[in-house]
Amino acid sequence: MLKFKTYLCPDTIEEALEHNKGRANVVLGGTGWLKMGDRSWNTAIDLKHLGLDQIEETDDAFRVGAMVTLRQLEIHPGLDTYTCGAMRESVRHIVGVQFRNCATVGGTLWGRYGFSDVLTCLMVLSADVVLAKGGAVPLTEFAAMKPDDDILTHLVIRKIPLRMAYASFRNTETDLPTLTAAVASVPGGLRAAIGARPARAERVEAEGETALLSAVSNLSYGSNTRGGGDYRRHLAGVLTRRCLEQLRGGEYE
Amino acid sequence: MILKLSLNGRPISADIPADQSLLDFLRAQGCYSVKRGCETSNCGLCTVWLDGAPVLSCNMPAVRAMGRSVTTLEGVRAQAEEFGGYLADQGGDQCGFCNPGLIMNVLAMERELTDPTEADIDEYLAGNLCRCTGFVSQKRAILAWLKRGDKE
Amino acid sequence: MKPVSELRVVNQPIRKKDYHALVTGQPVYTEDLAPRDCLVVKLLRSPHASALVKEIDVTRAKKVPGVACVLTWRDVPQLRYTQAGQSYPEGSPYDRYILDRRLRYVGDPVAIVAAESADAAERAIRLIKVTYEVQEPVLDFRTALDHPNIVHPEEDWKILYEQGSQVERNLICHEESADGDVEAVLADCDAVVEQTYHTVSDNQAMMETFRAYSYLDAYGRLNIVPSTQIAFHVRRIIANALGIPKSKVRVIRPRIGGGFGAKQTVEAEPYPAIVTWLTGRPAMIVYDREETTTCGCPRHEMEISIRICANRDGHIRAIHMHTLSNGGAYGEHSTTTVGLSGHKAISLYGALEAYRFDADVVYTNLQPAGAFRGFGATQGIFALESAVDELAHRLSLDPAWIRERNQVRQGQVMPSYFGEVNTSCTLDRCLERVKEMIGWGEKYPRRTLPNGHIRAVGLAMAMQGSAISGIDVGGATLKLGDEGFVNLLIGAADMGTGCDTTLAQIAAEALELDVDKVVTAQVDTDSSPYDSGSYASSTAFLSGGAVYRCALELIEKIKTEACHQKGWRPEDVEYHDALVEHLPTGQTLTLSELAYVAECGGGDVPSCTAHYTCPNSPPPFMAGAAEIDLDPETGKVTVVEYDAVVDCGTPLNPNLARVQTEGGLVQGIGMALTENARYLPSGALIERNLLQYKIPTRLDIGEIHVEFAPSYEEQGPYGAKSIGEIVIDTPCPAIANAVENACGVRIRELPITAEKVWRGMHPELV
Structure with a gap:
């Protein structure tokens, strides 16, 4: 449950910053994740x-x-x-x-x-x-x-010149992802970001596809209830390769 | 604190705890169609409209609706009856507990999407869980309802 | 009974009687109906899988403003009872108190708090000071038997009849049955498959969580309004738990937001009930999703070992199944579910020379299991229908063909099904048709798509029962009212299934009335006729049978009253089209005229009650076939199409029967692919809410096609058998079989996750 004592809608960002001092206050986003926490807040700040x-x-x-x-x-x-x-x-x-x-x-x-x-x-x-x-x-x-x-x-x-693709692997279509991958082709090379490793997304860069795949494979991967670390590393390679194929095709589904 | 908003077209003013969820507020206002099925934003049972857009009322402190317009199934009874008839014609109403949230999202979908494909429909409604029907009868009902103008 | 082709109301796809309230969001469920001043009841639950409450101090909790009472084990009757909704004497052990000093799983209630607001109740709970004496829990059901730690060491544990229990060994029950010499046949066969299969404790995940409210009425009686499938059993169980006379308890059942067996156990009712009984105040408890998922009564986890053998010609000659079932911390439904894992699987095969089934159910310090659609049969059918495919592959036979060769047929005696005769069965047609629907001839076993994905098919058969033979009782009361309408009172529970409508269809058919003239009443134990409740696939068949018999009796009473009013002779009258005709004169008396006269100085206002119990339990049958897409790089399995053909006898309402089937299939697909239940080393459940416990969304299910191949069951109303449970039984084995057909990997432990398939395809990585 999301719990707080006071609710404020500041009219300026300065005012918002002033209220956000101290650890007992919180700026509200969509509150979908916030409400699943167990702590109660003093002041909830709405930037609306x-x-x-x-x-x-x-x-x-x-x-x-x-x-x-x-x-x-x-x-x-x-x-x-x-x-x-x-x-x-x-x-x-x-x-x-x-x-x-x-x-x-x-x-x-x-x-x-x-x-x-x-x-x-x-x-x-x-x-x-x-x-x-x-x-x-x-x-x-x-x-x-x-x-x-x-x-x-x-x-x-x-808006740098860019082509990109995104892929995720999920146990059900709307589950939290087991692994996420984004790949972009930008001037000077390729970028990939791999998330849900289960640690947060990290970006790697390389000039060519082989080097990119190798960099992706070298990221750290861990286990949680949605998948083992070695499986995630494997998925990262598969999803990155599929994103690269999509870039080459210039199309996306 | 004092919350003022428009609920199903009526101006409402109520003194509520600052952190009361919109869901609890709406039920306290007698909008019993709004149900709670989980605490993790997964089920879609509590779907209502905020300024016409479908939102999860469990997800939102009621105070954030200050000055805005909230619509529950109670506020769209005629449309609910019309679509509900199509649902009942398939036996897709079943236990009924997910019906209000589903119907709110189906009505929002019709407004938002033009000529949705079956895949569009499934994607738009993916946040509405149902454990009785397996969704198939709901799909039949929605497709028939979307085509209702064609007959005339 | 009329032939199906002449039915006017039964077998028609009419709308459910309650649809309008449901689609317009009317306040018809438990929480909507509760008095606004209800005390809010919340529970303090054990953080330990096994512990004793050494000390508990509620002084500060009681001082929280708005707290009406705080109850601990000292404040509640220490009377062992079972929460399982079953006919008395229940098969389940009497192994609980409302609050016990001994805590047996993470979530076991420690204290009950009732307060004016949820806030106050939660604050009070945080202020209860408990000292636990933590003990080593029994967490693995494979090592529970003869474990040094005993889950139920108490002396007042009891079971009402002998079922092989040895509670000091953590053994809830043991059963054995056999026919023929299994060992001899196994030794004589060309091929034997011996394998072990594992299913987990899936959650029913009905959309409306557990909840109940209670209040005292003008007579000082305890009234309970629970979301339940078993109103009459609630009355007995609450009386047992509270130690009060059953006459003091009344149970009223409102609309229910889904059950699937979960609400065949009295989960939430005792807590508001005891608060109301002790304080005199109305009280309500609403479990949240996490409580419902972690402190409910999910499917029994089972490990099923099978030996099955056949000759080269495909004749399956013997099956031996052993089931180890995990009862969890309490024994609800443990002794009854386990049998189905054998009897309702083995009996699918009609050409056996021998079978043996034995089973053990053990206590562990995990969430207690209970009833979930399929009730043991689902687990057994997953195991056996997987093993049959393995056997077919061993013999290089088409898995569909080996089933055609061996499937049980109408008229056969079924030794593994208590020797009952298979009175109605179109399983052969179900299988034949489902093969056509899925395109078995072209698609078996697999093909590879241009993108590298593999498409494969798999199939399975299933059976269930129709009520518990000789035990379950269906009940119906019919009362003629003015204008010639009829009240239908039932004790069965419409949990969305539509039985308030289908049972009215039966009455309307028999009475030759428009179905709108039959008014179904909400269940109330004070006024409804006794009925065991809606479980064990009983309602259509058994309660329906009661309605049919009741209607025939009512017709006799109507004729008698007509004769009384008109001075006609009984042999001269006939009932038809909602009127009584005097054949010699052609004079008629409508129901409306008859009712008005009877109600005003007339004679007997026609009404009657009938009950029905059946010495056997005619099985529905079905065949299901899956086409899957397997991504060999990730191991991900997606159902592309699922086809099913069901023999439920006459579908009472084809729409509702279809939706039952579709809903059951999708639950089965969830069980097969994504629904998991794993525990932390502490004994706490990992998949504890809908974020972690993944039931299918509408994006996860593929195309679903359902057809019927009705047999005609003479013992059922207008030929009907059950349908509610069987429909969940085929997806697990059909999908597992399709996975093997796709990639050669046999998954014997549910759910079939992508990672398991991928690891299976890469044995070098393990």
Whole structure:
């Protein structure tokens, strides 16, 4: 159960930051995961008055507010085209439409969840998160940072030339993933991000396919109830290869 | 705190605990169609509309609906009856416990998707679990209902 | 009885009587109906798999504002009872208290708290101070027998009749049955397959979790409104648990949000009941999903060892099955489920020269098991129908053909089914048709798609029963009302299955009434006729049989009353079309006219009650076939198509029979592929909620096609047999068989996860 004593909707990000000091307070994302925790909070901070619920597309970037829902990511035509369908593919297996209408980009990224499809997908892009205090931080760097009392306001996806593919392996179609993989072809080489290892997504880069597969294989893989470490390593190779095949074909399903 | 919102088209003002879930709030308001089937956002039984979009009411503190419009099955009775007839014609109502959440999402789907394929339908409704029907009769009902205009 | 072709109401696909309330979200379920001032009941549960409550201090908990009572083992009757909903004398051991000092699994209740709000109850629970004396638990059912730790060492443990129990050995029961000399036939056969199969404790996962509320009425009686399949057994069990007269208990059953056997056990009812009895206040408990999943009554985990043999010509001559079943911490339904794993599997094969079945059920310190659709047969059929395929492969025979050669046929005596005669059976047609539907001839065993995926087919047969022979009782009361409508009172439980409608169809057919003129009443133990309840595939067959008999009696009473009113002679009248005709004159008396006169200074307002019990339990049969897609690189198995043909006798309502089948098949697909139950070393369940326990979504099931091949069962109403349980039995073996046909890997332990298949394909990695 999500428990808190007071609920605030600050009108400015400064006000939000002020309230977010101290460990007893929490910024609300979609609260789907938050409510499964056991702790109670003093103050719940809702960013809904800060205008963070839009995806703005310009010639060179997508600027995604922290309160944008996963469903918005899923159905945004610009993102769909730019990511060759990968954005939608990474989101559409997450529980159901009603869940994705609640879950937010900010909440998803702030949690830095190991099983996060979204984090895996975004990680092969050239993306930054914008923190109210910390400013723009590359997503790969942000993912490794410990949660603090800063507030994530935006995700910025820079439109570098890119082709990409996304694949996940799940025991049921809407289960948490056993493994996630995103692969992108960018100027100068290839990138892959592998998540749900079960640790959070990590990115590797290589010039050629063989080297990329080798780098993927060299990541660490662990066991949990959804699969053994060696099985995950194997799946990572299979999914990466399938993504590469999709890139070569220039198509996606 | 005082929550003001529109519930099924009626303005409501209620003094509620700050962390009361929208689901508990709605049941307390007499909207008994809204059911709880899990604590992990998996079942879809508590689906309602927030400003017309289907959301999980278990997932949301009621205060976040401040100033917005919430619709439950009680607010769309005529449409529920119409689609429900198609469901009953297949025997797909069964125990009924998942029906309100399913129907809310089916009605939202019809608004949101144009000419959905069977695969589109399954994907849109994947967050609505049902343990009685195996989903097949629901699919038959939905397909027949979507084609209801064709006959005339 | 009329032939099926002449039926007007039965065998028609009419809507369920309660559909309108269900699709418009009316408040018709337990939680919706409870008084608003109900105390909220919550339980403190054991964190240990085996422990004694050494000390328990509730002083601070009781001081929380809004707390009405905090109960520990000291406050409740120390009377052993069973929660299993079964006819008395129950087969299940009397091995529980409402609260016991000894805790036997992670989740066993330690204390009951009732408060004005959930918040207060939860705060109080956190303030209860317990000192546990933790003991070494018994966590592996394979080593439970003669384990140094005894799950039930108490002296007041009892069982009401002999079933081979040796509680000091953790043995709940032992059974053996045999016909012929199995060892001799095994020694004489060309091929013998000897294998062991394992199924886990799958959860029913009905959408409405366990719940009940209770209150005292004007007469000081304890009224309980539970979500239950077994109203009359609840009355007895609550009286037993509380040590109060059964006359003091009344049970009313509202709409139920699914059961699948889970609600054949009295899980939640005792807690609000004792709170109400002690405080006089209305009280309600609503289990959350995690409690329902971890402290309920899931399917019995079973390990089934099989020896099966055949000659080169495909004649299956002998089967020996041994079942080890995991009862968990308490013995509910343990002694009764295990038999089905043998009797309802072996009896599928009609050409046996010998069979043997023996079984042990043991206690462990894990969640107690209970009843789940299929009730042991599902586990046994998974094992045997897997073994039959293994045998067919050993003999290089088509698995479909070996079944055609050996399947049980109508008219045969079934030695492994208590010597009953197979009175109605179209299993041969079911199998033949399902082969056509799936395209067995073209698709067996496999083909490879351009993308490297393998498509393969597998099939299996199944049988179940129709009620428990000679024990279960169906009941029905019919009352004529003014305007000529009829009240139908039943004790069977419509848990979404639609029996309030199908039973009304039977009454309407017999009384030649429009089905809308038959009004089915909600179950109330004060007014409904006795009925064992809705379990063991009994309702259509047995309660339906009672309704039919009741309707015939009512017709006689109507004729008598007509004669009384009109001065006609009994031999001159005939009942038809909702009226009584005086044949010599052609005069008629409608039901409406008759009822009005009877109700106003007339004679006898026609009403009657009938019960039905059947000395045997005619099995429904079916064949199911799966086409799977196997991704050889990941091991992932996806059902592309599942076809099934069912012989449930006459389908009382073809729509509802079809939905039963589709729903059961999808539960079976979940059991086969994704539903798992594993435990941590502490004895806590890992798959404890719907995030971890993965039931199928609509994206996980493939195309499902269902057809019927009805036989006509003379002992059932209008030829009907059961359908509720059998439908879950074929997917596990059919899919396992398809997997072997796809890639040569035989999975003998459910569920068939992608990782298991992948490891099977790469034995070098193990």
